[in-house]
Amino acid sequence: MSAxxxxxxxxxxxxxxxxxxxxxxxxxxxRGAVTELVNLGDYEIRYCMGHPKEVCEKGCPLDDxxxxxxxxxxxxxxxxxxxxxxxxxxxxxxxxxxxxxxxLRRIGFKLxxxxxxxxxxxAHTGGGQDLALRTIxxxxxxxxMLVVSEGEPSSQSxxxxxxxxxxxxEKDDTVMKECRRLGExxxxxxxxxxx
Numbered sequence: 001m002s003a004x005x006x007x008x009x010x011x012x013x014x015x016x017x018x019x020x021x022x023x024x025x026x027x028x029x030x031r032g033a034v035t036e037l038v039n040l041g042d043y044e045i046r047y048c049m050g051h052p053k054e055v056c057e058k059g060c061p062l063d064d065x066x067x068x069x070x071x072x073x074x075x076x077x078x079x080x081x082x083x084x085x086x087x088x089x090x091x092x093x094x095x096x097x098x099x100x101x102x103x104l105r106r107i108g109f110k111l112x113x114x115x116x117x118x119x120x121x122x123a124h125t126g127g128g129q130d131l132a133l134r135t136i137x138x139x140x141x142x143x144x145m146l147v148v149s150e151g152e153p154s155s156q157s158x159x160x161x162x163x164x165x166x167x168x169x170e171k172d173d174t175v176m177k178e179c180r181r182l183g184e185x186x187x188x189x190x191x192x193x194x195x
Contacts, residue, residue: 003191004076005033021082024159045093047099077195079145104143
């Protein structure tokens with residue numbers, strides 16, 4: 001059975017973050033993984049109301065697009081989250097999404113031991129990419145997931161890019177190479193884990 005890798009585009013548009021995720025997923029697919037890309041901008045995702053555990057155990061009472069995506073998260077072997085930087089951190093829609101996953105913790109840590117990978121793009125150097133990536137990694141750690149980077153030779157904490165105009169990131173050979181390496185590395189790790 002092939003590993004299922006779910007990409008989450010935390011951008012409200014299909015621009016540079018989308019292009020980076022497509023590069024990662026394309027490489028993973030070429031190596032035998034089943035991949036899917038969810039664009040959060042295609043869904044209405046309301047902010048978390050902080051319902052008590054007893055309410056969450058019965059299912060999140062908010063009726064929006066999150067419910068459909070939650071099932072995909074549970075089914076995935078690996079979750080790759082990409083975000084543009086908005087005001088020095090992840091996008092608002094991604095933060096809503098992250099907060100809503102508290103439901104999956106409260107019903108038995110449904111994302112435990114899944115592989116988690118982050119990538120971020122900002123318009124400027126020092127545009128908050130490191131902080132946004134830390135927010136994504138914190139999401140993974142809060143769910144007891146296994147955080148993976150692109151590995152050698154750079155072995156950074158995830159792919160970080162600088163791109164101002166839509167399509168600019170695709171012209172950055174280094175970033176695209178790191179994205180492809182990330183796709184390769186994810187499949188490698190999933191195989192080591194027997195998935």
